[in-house]
Every structure is written in C-alpha cells, then in structure tokens.
Amino acid sequence: MVSPCLLYYVLFKYLPIFGIVISFKDYNLYRGIWASHWVGFRYYHMFLQNPDFWPILRNTILLGAYKLLFGFPVPVAIALFMNELKHAAFKRFVQTASYLPHFISNVVVASMVVLFLSPSSGLVNRILASLGIPAVNFLVDPGWFRTIYVASDIWQHFGWETIIFLAALTAIDPVLYEAADIDGANRARKLVHVTLPGIMPAVMIVLILNVGKVLEIGFEKVYLLSNPATYGTSDIISTYVYRVGLTSSNFSYATAIDLMTGVVSLVFLLSANYLSRKFSENSLW
Incomplete structure (x- = not known):
C-alpha cells in the first residue's frame, strides 16, 4: 500500500534532484548536462546582484506572510465553530x-475571480454601483493584488485544512469535558482550557509546515491573476523563474534561483521547528 507513494516521491521528488547540477554549469541543451561548461556560483551571484532581486523577494515574502497570517487561523476557527454545532x-x-472548493482547479478559481471582479459586469462592482460607489478595476491595481490572492486562496483551501483540526478534536478525551462540566466550566472556559490545548499539537505541526512554505507560493494562480500592470506587487520568485527559465530558455539561471528558494525554505522550516520545540514542546522531530 505504501509503494505507490514511495514510487511517486522517488520519481518526481528525488530523481529530479540530479538536475540542480545545471545551476553550476552554463547549460546548453544540445551539449547536454555533462558536456556543458562549469561556471560555479556565477548564476547565484547574478541573481543576488540583479536589481529585481529585492522587489521579487519582498513580494514573495509578503504574499506568503499575508497568506499565513490571515489564512492559517481560519480553518482553526471554523473547526472550533463546527465542533460546537449540535445539528x-x-x-x-x-x-x-x-x-x-479545494477540488476546483486554480484555472477555474482564477476565472471566477476575474468574472466577479470585472469592472463592467462583475458582481462586486455591481454591488458597489448599487451603493453609489464608482466601479473599481481591481485586477489592474497593484494595491489590490495581494488582497485578491489571499482572499481567494483562503476561500479555496480553508475547508480542506479544517478536516485536520476536526480530526484532532475527535481525539480529545470526552472525560475532560465531563470533568469541566462538574467543575462548572461554561463553553468559553472549556474552549480555552480543554479544546485549544487538545488540538495545540496539531496546530503547531501545521503551522511549522506552513512557515516552511512561505516562499513556495503557488505559481498557477499568481500567473493567471497577474499582469504587467500589477508586477510591482505580483511578480514573485516562481513567476520570475518561469520567465527566465522557460520563456528565455535560461535554464541554469532559473535552477539556481529555485535552489536558493529551497534552501531558504529549509532554513524557515528548521527555525520554526526549533522555536516550536523550545517554547511549546511540539515539533516535527
């Protein structure tokens, strides 16, 4: 039963690691990997010295941080709310x-966002018009991009992540709630002293994993919702890698950027795990 999962990771996660060698070479498609010339860390230096480096890094970190800050508490809150439902x-x-919505493709979600935010016929602008507010072209305003992306991502995925916390809630011993009732605890006190401590290990593990993915913003939705007018806030590492790697065929440069992103994500993951183990005694290992 485990072998298909292991085969997937071997074929699509571990074997492709060999390809990072092209980030240290001046890769030529016709020469192949081994016949291409070694250039060391030239492409890493090139990216660090690129004027676009800091804007792209800032956009990626802010988008990931907003997604974590506003998106992570939602499934926890919804799980607690659903746990209190009696019907x-x-x-x-x-x-x-x-x-x-978790099973809807990013292409469909992006199309829905475009339709809802259309300046002429979109639902949002129709509501604004009914309130006497002029239409807003959200999709070409850089200031709205992060809000649109984070809000659509929360709507798409919060239900799926809620399942994790609902499963954690079922593992809480009912005897604890009975003891709280005997002590005269109301719902709020049971929530604070029984429910939250009971799901805290699951919350911390999911939080650690999400911190490790701050820089790994999904490419598809950002690419579909962004345009040259919003590059000031929407151009992130993955879209930049797409342009320099596939569009410009600079595979070595794109691989170097991607590897740097992976290393930074690993540092975030290890740091979050260390801090969690130190202050809450919950960690991945």
Whole structure:
C-alpha cells in the first residue's frame, strides 16, 4: 500500500534532484548536462546582484506572510465553530460545502475571480454601483493584488485544512469535558482550557509546515491573476523563474534561483521547528 507513494516521491521528488547540477554549469541543451561548461556560483551571484532581486523577494515574502497570517487561523476557527454545532445535518452540510472548493482547479478559481471582479459586469462592482460607489478595476491595481490572492486562496483551501483540526478534536478525551462540566466550566472556559490545548499539537505541526512554505507560493494562480500592470506587487520568485527559465530558455539561471528558494525554505522550516520545540514542546522531530 505504501509503494505507490514511495514510487511517486522517488520519481518526481528525488530523481529530479540530479538536475540542480545545471545551476553550476552554463547549460546548453544540445551539449547536454555533462558536456556543458562549469561556471560555479556565477548564476547565484547574478541573481543576488540583479536589481529585481529585492522587489521579487519582498513580494514573495509578503504574499506568503499575508497568506499565513490571515489564512492559517481560519480553518482553526471554523473547526472550533463546527465542533460546537449540535445539528448533525447542518454540520455535515457546512463541512462538505467548505472543502469542495479545494477540488476546483486554480484555472477555474482564477476565472471566477476575474468574472466577479470585472469592472463592467462583475458582481462586486455591481454591488458597489448599487451603493453609489464608482466601479473599481481591481485586477489592474497593484494595491489590490495581494488582497485578491489571499482572499481567494483562503476561500479555496480553508475547508480542506479544517478536516485536520476536526480530526484532532475527535481525539480529545470526552472525560475532560465531563470533568469541566462538574467543575462548572461554561463553553468559553472549556474552549480555552480543554479544546485549544487538545488540538495545540496539531496546530503547531501545521503551522511549522506552513512557515516552511512561505516562499513556495503557488505559481498557477499568481500567473493567471497577474499582469504587467500589477508586477510591482505580483511578480514573485516562481513567476520570475518561469520567465527566465522557460520563456528565455535560461535554464541554469532559473535552477539556481529555485535552489536558493529551497534552501531558504529549509532554513524557515528548521527555525520554526526549533522555536516550536523550545517554547511549546511540539515539533516535527
């Protein structure tokens, strides 16, 4: 049963690691990897000295940080809310309706966002018009891009992540709630002293994993929602790698950027795990 999963990781995660060698070479498609000339850390220096380095890094970190700051608490709060629901049918409906968007492709989600935010016929601008507010062209305003991306990402994925915390809630011993009732604790006190401590290990593990993915912003939705007018806030590492790697065929440069991103993400993950183990005694290892 485990072998298909292991095969997937071997074929698509471990074997491609060999390709990072081209980041240290002046890779030529016709010569091949081994026949291409070694250039050492030239492409790493090139990216660090690139005038676009800091804007791209800032955009990536801010987008990832906003996603973590505003997106992470939502599934925790929804799980706690659903745990308090007593009507089983309504609870199942809310759970199903909330995680269905997770299975919608990013292309469809981006198309829905474009339709809803259309300056002429979009639902949002129609509501604004009914309130006497002039139409806003959200998709060409750099100031709105991060809000649009984070909000659409929360809507798309919060239901799926809620399942993790609902599973953690079911593992809490009911005897603890019975003891709290005997002590006269109300719902708020049971939430603070029983429920939250009970799911805290799961919360910290998911938080550590999300911190490690701050720089790994999904390429598809950013690429589909961005345009040259919003590059000031929407141009991130993955879209830049796409342009220099596939569009400009500079594979060595793109690989060097991607490897640097992976190393920084590893540092974030290790740091978050260390701090969590030190202050909360919950960690990945």
